[in-house]
Amino acid sequence: MRYDVVGLGIASLDLIGVTEEQPLFGAKQSLTGWHEMGGGPVATALATLARMGARVAMTGAVGNDGYGQRILADLQTVGIDTQAMHVRPGTSHVSFVLAEPGRDRRTVWWHNDPTVLEQVPLEHELIRSARALLIDTHMPQVALHAARTMQATGGLVMIDAERVREHTLELLPLCNLIVVSAEFARQATGVVEPWEAARVLHSRYEEQLVIVTCGAEGSWCANKGELFHTPAFEIEPLDTTGAGDVFHGALLYALLRDDPIRLAIRFASAAAALSCQGLGGRGNLPTVSEVEALLEPA
Amino acid sequence: MRYDVVGLGIASLDLIGVTEEQPLFGAKQSLTGWHEMGGGPVATALATLARMGARVAMTGAVGNDGYGQRILADLQTVGIDTQAMHVRPGTSHVSFVLAEPGRDRRTVWWHNDPTVLEQVPLEHELIRSARALLIDTHMPQVALHAARTMQATGGLVMIDAERVREHTLELLPLCNLIVVSAEFARQATGVVEPWEAARVLHSRYEEQLVIVTCGAEGSWCANKGELFHTPAFEIEPLDTTGAGDVFHGALLYALLRDDPIRLAIRFASAAAALSCQGLGGRGNLPTVSEVEALLEPA
Ligand SMILES: Nc1ncnc2c1ncn2[C@@H]1O[C@H](COP(=O)(O)OP(=O)(O)OP(=O)(O)O)[C@@H](O)[C@H]1O
Ligand SMILES: Nc1ncnc2c1ncn2[C@@H]1O[C@H](COP(=O)(O)OP(=O)(O)OP(=O)(O)O)[C@@H](O)[C@H]1O
Numbered sequence: 001m002r003y004d005v006v007g008l009g010i011a012s013l014d015l016i017g018v019t020e021e022q023p024l025f026g027a028k029q030s031l032t033g034w035h036e037m038g039g040g041p042v043a044t045a046l047a048t049l050a051r052m053g054a055r056v057a058m059t060g061a062v063g064n065d066g067y068g069q070r071i072l073a074d075l076q077t078v079g080i081d082t083q084a085m086h087v088r089p090g091t092s093h094v095s096f097v098l099a100e101p102g103r104d105r106r107t108v109w110w111h112n113d114p115t116v117l118e119q120v121p122l123e124h125e126l127i128r129s130a131r132a133l134l135i136d137t138h139m140p141q142v143a144l145h146a147a148r149t150m151q152a153t154g155g156l157v158m159i160d161a162e163r164v165r166e167h168t169l170e171l172l173p174l175c176n177l178i179v180v181s182a183e184f185a186r187q188a189t190g191v192v193e194p195w196e197a198a199r200v201l202h203s204r205y206e207e208q209l210v211i212v213t214c215g216a217e218g219s220w221c222a223n224k225g226e227l228f229h230t231p232a233f234e235i236e237p238l239d240t241t242g243a244g245d246v247f248h249g250a251l252l253y254a255l256l257r258d259d260p261i262r263l264a265i266r267f268a269s270a271a272a273a274l275s276c277q278g279l280g281g282r283g284n285l286p287t288v289s290e291v292e293a294l295l296e297p298a
Numbered sequence: 299m300r301y302d303v304v305g306l307g308i309a310s311l312d313l314i315g316v317t318e319e320q321p322l323f324g325a326k327q328s329l330t331g332w333h334e335m336g337g338g339p340v341a342t343a344l345a346t347l348a349r350m351g352a353r354v355a356m357t358g359a360v361g362n363d364g365y366g367q368r369i370l371a372d373l374q375t376v377g378i379d380t381q382a383m384h385v386r387p388g389t390s391h392v393s394f395v396l397a398e399p400g401r402d403r404r405t406v407w408w409h410n411d412p413t414v415l416e417q418v419p420l421e422h423e424l425i426r427s428a429r430a431l432l433i434d435t436h437m438p439q440v441a442l443h444a445a446r447t448m449q450a451t452g453g454l455v456m457i458d459a460e461r462v463r464e465h466t467l468e469l470l471p472l473c474n475l476i477v478v479s480a481e482f483a484r485q486a487t488g489v490v491e492p493w494e495a496a497r498v499l500h501s502r503y504e505e506q507l508v509i510v511t512c513g514a515e516g517s518w519c520a521n522k523g524e525l526f527h528t529p530a531f532e533i534e535p536l537d538t539t540g541a542g543d544v545f546h547g548a549l550l551y552a553l554l555r556d557d558p559i560r561l562a563i564r565f566a567s568a569a570a571a572l573s574c575q576g577l578g579g580r581g582n583l584p585t586v587s588e589v590e591a592l593l594e595p596a
Contacts (some may be wrong), residue, residue, distance in 0.1 A: 096394045
């Protein structure tokens, strides 16, 4: 296998402003920090995997602007193969993130040109050369084909879903690993309690493992008819941006090295908690030994 | 004279996000537009002058980052000579502006590295080669010397002051044209009413012309013992960012072609109003004939 994981999804550029003041609409306020960082759920999950030593590639598209060039350069810097990334006319996916250290709150304003993500071709050979595929919900057409391709080779398919969009629910039956936010679980099931939503999703797709993540409240996993909770690690978060993305990457890493599921989720939770101690999604991507130090303090 | 106006101040990069939704802290919201545009009060005033056909140069500094390169390229594109712009280690001045078309509200979060603006050298010859100097309050040390240099040649010195900072009040006696926001006038005088603050400032600096701008409420001018109000033009603003900057540039333009003061302020108000119909500070910089069409409808 040439790659451990291939990701298909959006890669973005996050501009992170750090404020010590109480932000106020209509005001002109100075920031104490300004950081530019690659972002996007799939891209950050792949960056996590690369940081842990996995071989990863990404497919998708950026716009033909300066932001797109910076996104690609950033993916390459963190060790992601970008040969299957396409450049399309239009503006890239870009976000301004207002981070308020000390408060567990962040505000995101994002923009993209949807046409950039249209007609991204299926990278058949690339997908067949990997052990696992990670998809999001932004390019459902090609994601459907990609998931079927991966299913046919017997590899793992993980989905990261934040919101129910068009065709999102058609993707779920094709995924072995459905790892979603509490908000998505609520939208997809109509059930408010995350643990109950996890159970409902699992009974809908019986073969699949379902995890619903709940921020500092940890996560609920429904697997093989069983439901269990994994608490989050107690940390002083600096910025929780991307916790879910790092969780996805670390979970795939642990599953690909055959950790049992409960251990794999603990590993992912520890990695996500560590990432909350840095700015943005990639300000503190942990190594395997850093995660293991948190799991088993000496 | 090689230049009509030399500007000494900050040049920034404004990233403008346009939202149609009610913005909300703690949320993740999509923007309907994302624009990158040069900004900064002095830079936008110079861009206005250049648009009107004046010969202008800017001195100051940007950081040695990608933003600095984009700021310089943008100044050049609008016709500003940047040979006296310096590149210093550190991050450039950059802002995220949240624009809400339809509501006269914008929110600005800005960041810079103050060391970038330290020790900007005095461009003695450049200043002596111009008819007027425009300064802001960000580099008071070099601005003091620049203003004295210009005074000695008998040229005009205009200051754009938004906020009372260190040494700001030492700059005022060196300026022929004190054109400030209502907020600055209040801070500098302790007087709440803009017309009264204009009178207080004018009696403090008897030789100087004082204008206090009040957004859609127009402006108050105190000159040669006289006080008068100029109403704003009634327009449907799209984004009022930079109205004051365009007002400064257009006012200098009109005064340099020897318009009487009341006419010059009307010219500046018309230019500022037109600029409010475009996004950001430079989304709709008017030409002289566009301003004149608003002043004297056919
Ligand atoms: N404040 C926190 N403290 C400790 N761990 C956290 C915190 N926030 C998140 N985590 C860990 O990260 C996991 C995923 O977080 P979350 O549920 O917020 O993901 P998400 O909603 O997809 O977030 P994002 O959009 O930021 O990626 C949680 O299950 C938890 O293990
Ligand atoms: N909504 C508006 N409609 C019409 N004219 C306006 C409007 N806002 C501003 N102006 C014109 O621009 C002039 C300067 O505006 P303002 O007082 O807001 O400057 P400022 O506070 O320096 O703003 P900025 O920081 O955006 O440059 C006003 O005196 C007025 O003539």
